[in-house]
Amino acid sequence: MAPLELRPLGNTGLKLSSVGFGASPLGNVFGIVSEADAIATVRQAFTLGINFFDTSPYYGGTLSEKMLGKALKALGVPRDEYIVSTKCGRYKEGFDFSAERVTRSIDESLERLQLDYVDILQCHDIEFGSLDQIVTETIPALLKLKEAGKVKFIGITGLPLGIFSYVLDRVPPGTVDVILSYCHYGINDSTLEDLIPYLKCKGVGIISASPLAMGLLTESGPPEWHPASVELKAACQDAAAYCKEKGKNISKLSLQYSLSNKDISTILVGMNSVKQVDENVAAAVEVATFGKDEKAISEIEEILKPVKNQTWPSGIQQS
Numbered sequence: 669m670a671p672l673e674l675r676p677l678g679n680t681g682l683k684l685s686s687v688g689f690g691a692s693p694l695g696n697v698f699g700i701v702s703e704a705d706a707i708a709t710v711r712q713a714f715t716l717g718i719n720f721f722d723t724s725p726y727y728g729g730t731l732s733e734k735m736l737g738k739a740l741k742a743l744g745v746p747r748d749e750y751i752v753s754t755k756c757g758r759y760k761e762g763f764d765f766s767a768e769r770v771t772r773s774i775d776e777s778l779e780r781l782q783l784d785y786v787d788i789l790q791c792h793d794i795e796f797g798s799l800d801q802i803v804t805e806t807i808p809a810l811l812k813l814k815e816a817g818k819v820k821f822i823g824i825t826g827l828p829l830g831i832f833s834y835v836l837d838r839v840p841p842g843t844v845d846v847i848l849s850y851c852h853y854g855i856n857d858s859t860l861e862d863l864i865p866y867l868k869c870k871g872v873g874i875i876s877a878s879p880l881a882m883g884l885l886t887e888s889g890p891p892e893w894h895p896a897s898v899e900l901k902a903a904c905q906d907a908a909a910y911c912k913e914k915g916k917n918i919s920k921l922s923l924q925y926s927l928s929n930k931d932i933s934t935i936l937v938g939m940n941s942v943k944q945v946d947e948n949v950a951a952a953v954e955v956a957t958f959g960k961d962e963k964a965i966s967e968i969e970e971i972l973k974p975v976k977n978q979t980w981p982s983g984i985q986q987s
Protein backbone atom coordinates (compact mmCIF):
# COMPACT_ATOMS: atom_id res chain seq x y z
CA MET A 669 0.00 0.00 0.00
CA ALA A 670 1.27 3.52 -0.82
CA PRO A 671 2.25 5.54 2.29
CA LEU A 672 -0.16 8.01 3.85
CA GLU A 673 0.45 11.51 2.52
CA LEU A 674 2.17 14.09 4.78
CA ARG A 675 1.08 17.73 4.53
CA PRO A 676 2.70 20.89 5.98
CA LEU A 677 0.89 22.62 8.85
CA GLY A 678 0.99 26.37 8.16
CA ASN A 679 4.30 27.92 9.18
CA THR A 680 5.02 25.40 11.95
CA GLY A 681 7.45 23.21 9.98
CA LEU A 682 5.43 20.19 11.13
CA LYS A 683 4.25 17.67 8.57
CA LEU A 684 1.03 15.93 9.50
CA SER A 685 -0.43 12.76 8.06
CA SER A 686 -3.46 13.64 5.89
CA VAL A 687 -5.59 11.54 8.25
CA GLY A 688 -5.17 12.48 11.90
CA PHE A 689 -6.21 10.36 14.87
CA GLY A 690 -9.04 11.93 16.85
CA ALA A 691 -8.81 10.45 20.33
CA SER A 692 -12.16 11.57 21.71
CA PRO A 693 -13.56 8.03 21.21
CA LEU A 694 -10.85 6.78 23.61
CA GLY A 695 -12.73 8.77 26.28
CA ASN A 696 -15.80 6.57 25.60
CA VAL A 697 -17.57 9.47 23.92
CA PHE A 698 -19.04 7.22 21.20
CA GLY A 699 -19.36 4.06 23.36
CA ILE A 700 -17.11 1.99 25.60
CA VAL A 701 -13.57 1.27 24.35
CA SER A 702 -11.40 -1.10 26.40
CA GLU A 703 -7.82 -0.22 27.26
CA ALA A 704 -6.57 -3.10 25.11
CA ASP A 705 -8.60 -1.86 22.13
CA ALA A 706 -7.41 1.71 22.66
CA ILE A 707 -3.77 0.59 22.66
CA ALA A 708 -4.24 -1.65 19.61
CA THR A 709 -6.06 1.12 17.70
CA VAL A 710 -3.32 3.69 18.33
CA ARG A 711 -0.63 1.15 17.43
CA GLN A 712 -2.36 0.32 14.17
CA ALA A 713 -2.75 4.02 13.36
CA PHE A 714 0.96 4.67 13.92
CA THR A 715 1.97 1.56 11.98
CA LEU A 716 -0.09 2.68 8.98
CA GLY A 717 1.48 6.13 8.92
CA ILE A 718 -0.79 8.30 11.09
CA ASN A 719 1.59 10.61 12.98
CA PHE A 720 -0.89 13.12 14.47
CA PHE A 721 -2.95 12.41 17.61
CA ASP A 722 -5.47 14.89 19.04
CA THR A 723 -7.05 14.81 22.48
CA SER A 724 -8.39 17.07 25.24
CA PRO A 725 -8.83 16.95 29.03
CA TYR A 726 -12.55 17.32 28.27
CA TYR A 727 -12.93 14.04 26.34
CA GLY A 728 -14.33 11.50 28.75
CA GLY A 729 -13.39 13.74 31.70
CA THR A 730 -9.59 13.18 31.17
CA LEU A 731 -9.96 9.50 30.16
CA SER A 732 -8.98 10.15 26.52
CA GLU A 733 -5.68 11.80 27.54
CA LYS A 734 -4.87 8.94 29.92
CA MET A 735 -5.64 6.26 27.32
CA LEU A 736 -3.72 8.08 24.59
CA GLY A 737 -0.75 8.50 26.95
CA LYS A 738 -0.67 4.77 27.70
CA ALA A 739 -1.06 3.86 24.05
CA LEU A 740 1.72 6.21 22.87
CA LYS A 741 4.05 4.93 25.57
CA ALA A 742 3.29 1.35 24.51
CA LEU A 743 4.48 2.22 20.98
CA GLY A 744 8.01 2.48 22.38
CA VAL A 745 9.18 4.82 19.59
CA PRO A 746 11.18 8.09 19.85
CA ARG A 747 9.06 11.10 20.88
CA ASP A 748 9.76 13.02 17.67
CA GLU A 749 8.06 10.35 15.55
CA TYR A 750 4.59 11.46 16.57
CA ILE A 751 2.81 14.79 16.97
CA VAL A 752 0.43 15.32 19.89
CA SER A 753 -2.15 18.00 20.33
CA THR A 754 -4.21 18.57 23.45
CA LYS A 755 -6.40 21.43 24.61
CA CYS A 756 -7.14 23.70 27.54
CA GLY A 757 -10.02 25.76 28.87
CA ARG A 758 -12.78 23.15 28.55
CA TYR A 759 -13.27 20.56 31.29
CA LYS A 760 -15.94 18.18 32.57
CA GLU A 761 -16.59 20.84 35.25
CA GLY A 762 -17.08 23.63 32.67
CA PHE A 763 -15.09 26.33 30.88
CA ASP A 764 -12.19 28.30 32.34
CA PHE A 765 -9.85 30.18 30.02
CA SER A 766 -8.08 32.11 32.82
CA ALA A 767 -4.28 32.28 32.69
CA GLU A 768 -4.09 30.50 36.04
CA ARG A 769 -6.26 27.56 34.91
CA VAL A 770 -4.65 26.99 31.49
CA THR A 771 -1.17 27.19 33.05
CA ARG A 772 -2.13 24.46 35.55
CA SER A 773 -3.94 22.53 32.84
CA ILE A 774 -0.86 21.82 30.72
CA ASP A 775 0.98 20.24 33.67
CA GLU A 776 -2.03 18.01 34.36
CA SER A 777 -2.27 17.06 30.67
CA LEU A 778 1.44 16.27 30.40
CA GLU A 779 1.19 14.01 33.42
CA ARG A 780 -1.80 12.12 32.00
CA LEU A 781 -0.18 11.88 28.57
CA GLN A 782 3.17 10.84 30.15
CA LEU A 783 4.94 13.43 27.98
CA ASP A 784 7.43 16.28 28.57
CA TYR A 785 5.81 18.55 25.98
CA VAL A 786 2.92 18.65 23.53
CA ASP A 787 3.41 19.78 19.96
CA ILE A 788 0.19 21.83 19.94
CA LEU A 789 -1.89 23.25 22.79
CA GLN A 790 -5.26 24.60 21.70
CA CYS A 791 -7.82 26.72 23.51
CA HIS A 792 -10.84 24.40 23.38
CA ASP A 793 -14.15 25.72 21.99
CA ILE A 794 -13.45 29.39 22.57
CA GLU A 795 -16.98 30.49 21.63
CA PHE A 796 -17.98 29.41 25.14
CA GLY A 797 -15.66 31.99 26.69
CA SER A 798 -14.99 35.67 26.16
CA LEU A 799 -13.02 36.01 22.91
CA ASP A 800 -11.42 39.15 24.32
CA GLN A 801 -10.15 37.14 27.29
CA ILE A 802 -8.68 34.60 24.84
CA VAL A 803 -6.81 37.46 23.12
CA THR A 804 -5.65 39.39 26.18
CA GLU A 805 -5.17 36.68 28.81
CA THR A 806 -5.27 33.06 27.54
CA ILE A 807 -2.98 33.34 24.53
CA PRO A 808 -0.35 35.39 26.43
CA ALA A 809 -0.36 32.62 29.08
CA LEU A 810 0.12 30.00 26.36
CA LEU A 811 3.06 31.99 24.96
CA LYS A 812 4.75 31.65 28.36
CA LEU A 813 4.19 27.88 28.18
CA LYS A 814 5.82 27.93 24.76
CA GLU A 815 8.84 29.76 26.21
CA ALA A 816 8.99 27.16 29.00
CA GLY A 817 9.17 24.39 26.37
CA LYS A 818 5.97 22.66 27.47
CA VAL A 819 4.22 23.53 24.23
CA LYS A 820 5.66 23.94 20.72
CA PHE A 821 2.70 25.61 18.99
CA ILE A 822 -0.54 27.35 19.93
CA GLY A 823 -4.02 26.84 18.49
CA ILE A 824 -7.68 27.73 18.89
CA THR A 825 -10.71 25.54 18.25
CA GLY A 826 -14.45 25.93 17.99
CA LEU A 827 -17.55 25.61 15.82
CA PRO A 828 -18.62 29.10 14.58
CA LEU A 829 -16.15 30.15 11.89
CA GLY A 830 -16.25 33.84 12.85
CA ILE A 831 -14.31 33.16 16.08
CA PHE A 832 -11.11 32.45 14.15
CA SER A 833 -10.82 35.77 12.34
CA TYR A 834 -11.98 37.62 15.49
CA VAL A 835 -8.96 36.29 17.40
CA LEU A 836 -6.44 36.23 14.54
CA ASP A 837 -7.21 39.87 13.69
CA ARG A 838 -6.34 40.87 17.26
CA VAL A 839 -3.12 39.00 18.04
CA PRO A 840 0.37 39.71 16.64
CA PRO A 841 1.16 37.68 13.47
CA GLY A 842 2.65 34.28 14.27
CA THR A 843 1.10 34.11 17.75
CA VAL A 844 -1.61 31.60 16.90
CA ASP A 845 -0.05 28.86 14.77
CA VAL A 846 -3.05 26.65 14.12
CA ILE A 847 -6.85 26.58 14.02
CA LEU A 848 -9.02 23.50 14.44
CA SER A 849 -12.44 23.70 12.84
CA TYR A 850 -14.96 20.87 12.99
CA CYS A 851 -18.05 19.80 11.07
CA HIS A 852 -17.43 22.50 8.45
CA TYR A 853 -15.59 20.58 5.76
CA GLY A 854 -17.66 17.57 4.82
CA ILE A 855 -20.25 16.64 2.22
CA ASN A 856 -23.11 18.23 4.17
CA ASP A 857 -21.25 21.42 5.21
CA SER A 858 -18.23 22.89 3.41
CA THR A 859 -18.31 26.45 4.76
CA LEU A 860 -14.69 26.30 5.99
CA GLU A 861 -13.70 26.73 2.35
CA ASP A 862 -14.47 30.47 2.45
CA LEU A 863 -12.03 31.01 5.33
CA ILE A 864 -9.09 29.14 3.78
CA PRO A 865 -7.58 32.04 1.73
CA TYR A 866 -7.53 34.25 4.88
CA LEU A 867 -5.86 31.51 6.97
CA LYS A 868 -3.30 30.74 4.27
CA CYS A 869 -2.46 34.40 3.95
CA LYS A 870 -1.73 34.51 7.70
CA GLY A 871 0.35 31.29 7.54
CA VAL A 872 -2.00 29.61 10.02
CA GLY A 873 -2.17 25.80 9.83
CA ILE A 874 -5.60 24.31 9.18
CA ILE A 875 -6.91 21.22 10.93
CA SER A 876 -10.39 20.09 10.00
CA ALA A 877 -12.11 17.63 12.31
CA SER A 878 -15.19 15.45 12.16
CA PRO A 879 -15.40 14.54 8.44
CA LEU A 880 -18.16 12.13 9.43
CA ALA A 881 -19.97 15.05 11.11
CA MET A 882 -19.59 13.35 14.52
CA GLY A 883 -21.36 10.23 13.33
CA LEU A 884 -24.05 11.80 11.09
CA LEU A 885 -22.32 10.42 7.99
CA THR A 886 -22.04 6.82 9.19
CA GLU A 887 -24.27 3.82 8.62
CA SER A 888 -24.90 3.43 12.36
CA GLY A 889 -25.85 7.11 12.76
CA PRO A 890 -24.92 9.73 15.38
CA PRO A 891 -24.79 9.33 19.17
CA GLU A 892 -27.74 10.37 21.33
CA TRP A 893 -26.12 13.73 22.30
CA HIS A 894 -25.61 14.88 18.70
CA PRO A 895 -26.76 18.54 18.39
CA ALA A 896 -27.98 18.43 14.74
CA SER A 897 -31.63 19.14 13.91
CA VAL A 898 -34.04 16.26 13.32
CA GLU A 899 -34.15 17.32 9.66
CA LEU A 900 -30.35 17.16 9.25
CA LYS A 901 -30.13 13.81 11.03
CA ALA A 902 -32.87 12.37 8.82
CA ALA A 903 -31.27 13.63 5.59
CA CYS A 904 -27.91 12.10 6.57
CA GLN A 905 -29.56 8.78 7.37
CA ASP A 906 -31.31 8.87 3.98
CA ALA A 907 -27.93 9.48 2.34
CA ALA A 908 -26.35 6.62 4.32
CA ALA A 909 -29.17 4.25 3.33
CA TYR A 910 -28.86 5.29 -0.32
CA CYS A 911 -25.12 4.57 -0.29
CA LYS A 912 -25.67 1.18 1.31
CA GLU A 913 -28.24 0.29 -1.32
CA LYS A 914 -25.70 1.19 -4.03
CA GLY A 915 -22.98 -0.90 -2.37
CA LYS A 916 -21.08 2.24 -1.27
CA ASN A 917 -19.96 3.32 2.19
CA ILE A 918 -20.98 6.82 3.26
CA SER A 919 -18.11 7.17 5.75
CA LYS A 920 -15.51 6.35 3.13
CA LEU A 921 -16.99 8.80 0.61
CA SER A 922 -17.26 11.51 3.27
CA LEU A 923 -13.66 11.12 4.38
CA GLN A 924 -12.48 11.14 0.78
CA TYR A 925 -14.43 14.35 0.13
CA SER A 926 -12.74 16.06 3.09
CA LEU A 927 -9.27 14.80 2.16
CA SER A 928 -9.49 16.20 -1.36
CA ASN A 929 -8.74 19.77 -0.28
CA LYS A 930 -4.95 19.88 0.15
CA ASP A 931 -4.99 23.30 1.82
CA ILE A 932 -6.28 21.46 4.87
CA SER A 933 -3.27 19.87 6.57
CA THR A 934 -5.04 17.01 8.25
CA ILE A 935 -8.51 15.57 8.58
CA LEU A 936 -9.08 14.42 12.14
CA VAL A 937 -11.26 11.33 12.37
CA GLY A 938 -12.38 9.82 15.64
CA MET A 939 -11.42 6.14 15.65
CA ASN A 940 -12.02 3.43 18.20
CA SER A 941 -11.02 0.18 16.51
CA VAL A 942 -8.30 -1.32 14.36
CA LYS A 943 -10.95 -1.92 11.70
CA GLN A 944 -11.83 1.80 11.52
CA VAL A 945 -8.15 2.72 11.26
CA ASP A 946 -7.67 0.21 8.43
CA GLU A 947 -10.74 1.50 6.58
CA ASN A 948 -9.87 5.17 6.97
CA VAL A 949 -6.22 4.81 5.95
CA ALA A 950 -7.21 2.66 2.97
CA ALA A 951 -9.76 5.32 1.95
CA ALA A 952 -7.06 8.01 2.15
CA VAL A 953 -4.55 6.06 0.10
CA GLU A 954 -7.23 5.23 -2.46
CA VAL A 955 -8.29 8.85 -2.92
CA ALA A 956 -4.65 10.04 -3.16
CA THR A 957 -4.05 7.46 -5.89
CA PHE A 958 -7.28 7.49 -7.88
CA GLY A 959 -9.14 10.67 -6.85
CA LYS A 960 -12.60 10.81 -5.31
CA ASP A 961 -15.75 9.02 -6.52
CA GLU A 962 -17.30 12.15 -8.11
CA LYS A 963 -20.49 10.40 -9.20
CA ALA A 964 -21.37 8.91 -5.82
CA ILE A 965 -20.45 12.16 -4.04
CA SER A 966 -22.67 14.25 -6.30
CA GLU A 967 -25.55 11.83 -5.65
CA ILE A 968 -25.09 12.26 -1.89
CA GLU A 969 -24.83 16.04 -2.35
CA GLU A 970 -28.18 15.96 -4.13
CA ILE A 971 -29.83 14.11 -1.21
CA LEU A 972 -28.29 16.54 1.29
CA LYS A 973 -29.09 19.68 -0.75
CA PRO A 974 -32.08 20.77 1.43
CA VAL A 975 -29.83 20.78 4.54
CA LYS A 976 -26.59 21.97 2.88
CA ASN A 977 -24.45 23.99 5.29
CA GLN A 978 -27.01 23.68 8.06
CA THR A 979 -25.24 23.87 11.41
CA TRP A 980 -26.31 24.27 15.05
CA PRO A 981 -25.79 26.95 17.70
CA SER A 982 -22.66 26.73 19.84
CA GLY A 983 -21.33 29.00 22.55
CA ILE A 984 -22.41 32.20 24.21
CA GLN A 985 -23.45 35.50 22.64
CA GLN A 986 -20.31 37.66 22.47
CA SER A 987 -20.70 41.23 23.70
Ligand code: NAD
Nearest residue numbers: 690691692698825850877878879880881882919936937938
Ligand atom coordinates in the same frame (compact mmCIF):
# COMPACT_ATOMS: atom_id res chain seq x y z
P1 NAD B 1 -16.00 12.12 13.39
O1 NAD B 1 -16.76 12.85 12.36
O2 NAD B 1 -14.59 11.80 13.13
O3 NAD B 1 -16.85 10.81 13.72
C1 NAD B 1 -16.44 9.89 14.69
C2 NAD B 1 -17.43 8.73 14.69
O4 NAD B 1 -17.30 8.03 13.45
C3 NAD B 1 -17.13 7.72 15.79
O5 NAD B 1 -18.35 7.15 16.21
C4 NAD B 1 -16.28 6.68 15.07
O6 NAD B 1 -16.36 5.45 15.72
C5 NAD B 1 -16.95 6.67 13.71
N1 NAD B 1 -16.06 6.20 12.61
C6 NAD B 1 -14.76 6.49 12.40
N2 NAD B 1 -14.31 5.84 11.30
C7 NAD B 1 -15.37 5.15 10.80
C8 NAD B 1 -15.55 4.31 9.68
N3 NAD B 1 -14.54 4.05 8.85
N4 NAD B 1 -16.78 3.78 9.46
C9 NAD B 1 -17.81 4.05 10.29
N5 NAD B 1 -17.72 4.83 11.38
C10 NAD B 1 -16.50 5.39 11.63
O7 NAD B 1 -16.14 12.97 14.74
P2 NAD B 1 -15.21 13.25 15.99
O8 NAD B 1 -14.64 12.03 16.58
O9 NAD B 1 -16.02 14.13 16.86
O10 NAD B 1 -14.05 14.16 15.40
C11 NAD B 1 -12.76 13.71 15.18
C12 NAD B 1 -11.76 14.24 16.19
O11 NAD B 1 -11.55 15.62 15.97
C13 NAD B 1 -12.17 14.12 17.67
O12 NAD B 1 -11.87 12.84 18.17
C14 NAD B 1 -11.34 15.22 18.27
O13 NAD B 1 -10.00 14.76 18.44
C15 NAD B 1 -11.37 16.29 17.20
N6 NAD B 1 -12.46 17.28 17.41
C16 NAD B 1 -12.18 18.44 18.06
C17 NAD B 1 -13.17 19.37 18.30
C18 NAD B 1 -12.83 20.65 19.02
O14 NAD B 1 -11.68 20.89 19.31
N7 NAD B 1 -13.78 21.49 19.32
C19 NAD B 1 -14.48 19.13 17.89
C20 NAD B 1 -14.75 17.96 17.20
C21 NAD B 1 -13.73 17.05 16.96
